Amino acid sequence: MQRLALAWRARGEAVGFVPTMGCLHSGHLSLVAEARRRVGPGGKVVVSIYVNPTQFGPREDFAKYPRTLRRDLRLCREAGVDVVFAPSDQAMYPQPPGAGFSTFVLEEKLSRVMEGASRPTHFRGVTTVVAKLFNLVLPSVAVFGAKDFQQAAIIRRMVRDLNFPVEIVVAPTVREADGLAMSSRNQYLTGDLRVQARVLSRAIREVRARVRKSRAGLPAGRLRGVVEQIVRTAPDARLDYVEFFEPETLESVKRVRRGARMALAVFVGSTRLIDNAPL
Numbered sequence: 001m002q003r004l005a006l007a008w009r010a011r012g013e014a015v016g017f018v019p020t021m022g023c024l025h026s027g028h029l030s031l032v033a034e035a036r037r038r039v040g041p042g043g044k045v046v047v048s049i050y051v052n053p054t055q056f057g058p059r060e061d062f063a064k065y066p067r068t069l070r071r072d073l074r075l076c077r078e079a080g081v082d083v084v085f086a087p088s089d090q091a092m093y094p095q096p097p098g099a100g101f102s103t104f105v106l107e108e109k110l111s112r113v114m115e116g117a118s119r120p121t122h123f124r125g126v127t128t129v130v131a132k133l134f135n136l137v138l139p140s141v142a143v144f145g146a147k148d149f150q151q152a153a154i155i156r157r158m159v160r161d162l163n164f165p166v167e168i169v170v171a172p173t174v175r176e177a178d179g180l181a182m183s184s185r186n187q188y189l190t191g192d193l194r195v196q197a198r199v200l201s202r203a204i205r206e207v208r209a210r211v212r213k214s215r216a217g218l219p220a221g222r223l224r225g226v227v228e229q230i231v232r233t234a235p236d237a238r239l240d241y242v243e244f245f246e247p248e249t250l251e252s253v254k255r256v257r258r259g260a261r262m263a264l265a266v267f268v269g270s271t272r273l274i275d276n277a278p279l
Contacts (some may be wrong), residue, residue, distance in 0.1 A: 005137050019144075043140075048133055057119055118241060144168065180273075188269075193236060
């Protein structure tokens with residue numbers, strides 16, 4: 001991949017990059033469309049498909065994460081992707097982590113809260129694999145989805161701090177008709193669990209409505225209680241966390257006003273879903 005990317009760079013061709021773990025859906029394809037818009041018809045669009053082991057915890061769903069490469073390749077072809085980069089574990093980690101591979105990229109501020117607090121090694125794996133992918137693809141622009149808002153903020157900070165010559169674009173979250181944010185993990189939701197998963201978007205809508213009616217803002221603790229009540233209406237749902245924060249710094253706010261952002265993670269059955277939105 002890197003040899004091809006170097007040839008594109010030598011010819012002055014812009015490269016738009018969309019890193020994914022596969023099992024593509026309309027949300028991913030919207031990122032592809034944004035990458036194409038950014039580089040124009042003369043540029044190249046690359047999609048990576050790689051289920052990265054270093055961003056999964058020991059009791060998480062790495063083994064069962066959906067892998068649908070043949071379908072993903074068809075969708076990429078139909079979307080006008082120039083190159084799909086689907087490396088093997090051996091290509092990305094010739095010496096497996098813990099058995100020779102010992103270099104990781106760490107972001108030490110934004111990654112400590114929310115997903116970082118709930119999944120302590122997650123972002124170390126994300127920043128490491130994205131840095132490796134940037135070095136292999138050499139993109140001029142990389143597009144991430146706002147559903148993983150904290151991840152995008154961390155990647156943007158990594159790019160700034162380590163001088164990667166790549167523009168980071170964060171595209172809007174794409175949702176199902178009932179409001180559930182599109183995610184590859186949604187396919188784990190069977191039977192009534194899919195209906196119960198609506199509590200995430202219901203919580204966002206309710207909090208947003210309350211904040212926008214208040215001129216002075218509302219206490220974060222009170223809004224957490226509102227979210228907890230909504231999640232409890234789904235018998236198989238369990239709140240992992242809900243946070244209200246400043247979008248630029250990810251710092252928690254005690255009083256939630258317009259312009260703040262909220263993020264939450266909810267287990268629906270055994271499936272962990274995340275979502276976030278501006279308020």
